[in-house]
Amino acid sequence: MPALDAVLNRAFGAFLFDMDGTVLNSIAAAERIWTAWAVRHGVDVETFLPTIHGVRAIDTIRRLNLPGVDAQAQAAYITVAEIEDVEGVVEILGAAAFLKALPADRWAMVTSAPRDLALRRMAAAGIPEPAVMITAEDVTAGKPDPAGYRLAAARLGVEPGDCLVFEDATAGILAAEAAGAPLMVVTATHQHPLQTPHATIDRYDGLQVRAGSDGRLSLSATRQEG
Structure with a gap:
């Protein structure tokens, strides 16, 4: 599983997360x-x-x-x-605990949803509100344009290439690629197998994160999908 190994064998300045399909299922x-x-x-x-x-x-x-x-x-x-209508909106398994384990200044949400909707869905799924959140109102061009991911990285004070992006949808994957960021593709809501060169996970409860003395984030995994 070389794609996953590549992600596990390096440290990142920050993590950037899509919302729908990535940390919650709406x-x-x-x-x-x-x-x-x-x-x-x-x-x-x-x-x-x-x-x-x-x-x-x-x-x-x-x-x-x-x-x-x-x-x-x-x-x-x-x-x-x-x-x-947030009936049936639930977290991707382990996502809330994983996000709560991250240093607040080392992660951001980058969603195509408007801010009020994003906050409503996160609350319904028990997902913590990030200190940095880029929503539909913050960009003039949505995904697959990379503007949202670039803006989130800038607000966290890191380069996009030093961020690990967690995504699930084709538009978001293309946006992260265009921003030059490495990717972890979350497949929890996929009905069909996704052909991708990027690392994949189907849930978060097999991921552990460690912050080094320099604040950089490293991942380890006890269960691997790809």
Whole structure:
């Protein structure tokens, strides 16, 4: 498992985490809301739902290019609906304890969700609120653009290449790659095996983290997926 070994055999200045699908599972709630929205707008649900994950709502709606649809207004509507419905939002196994074990100034969340929705979902899943959180409002270009990861690294005072990014979705993986950051891909919510050259885990309860005297973070694993 050379990809995982490469991650375990070095220290990092900081860890950067995506949210949905990476530290918590909100698929059921998100797909309930987006399914109703798609039906209302005459969008084919089966082909549409796989495109909603890991990107900003406004980018998802703009990509459809629906006539007469105000993407900004519809994205705001989706956000309100998602804030109201967090039924079934749960942590990825071991994520909360893993995040709580990290030094507060050594990790950040980089999510395509708006801030209010991110805070609501994290609270529902028992995920601690980070000191640094980059949300949909903080960037003009969402994932796969690397702006969010670059901004998070800058706010933590480290270079993107010295950060380990935890991601699950293709858009986020591309964003981390474009930022020049090494990756740990979380596969807990994947329905099909992911072909990736990056290290993978399916849960956090087999990961241990150690902070060195210089504050740099090192990982060890008792269970390995890839």
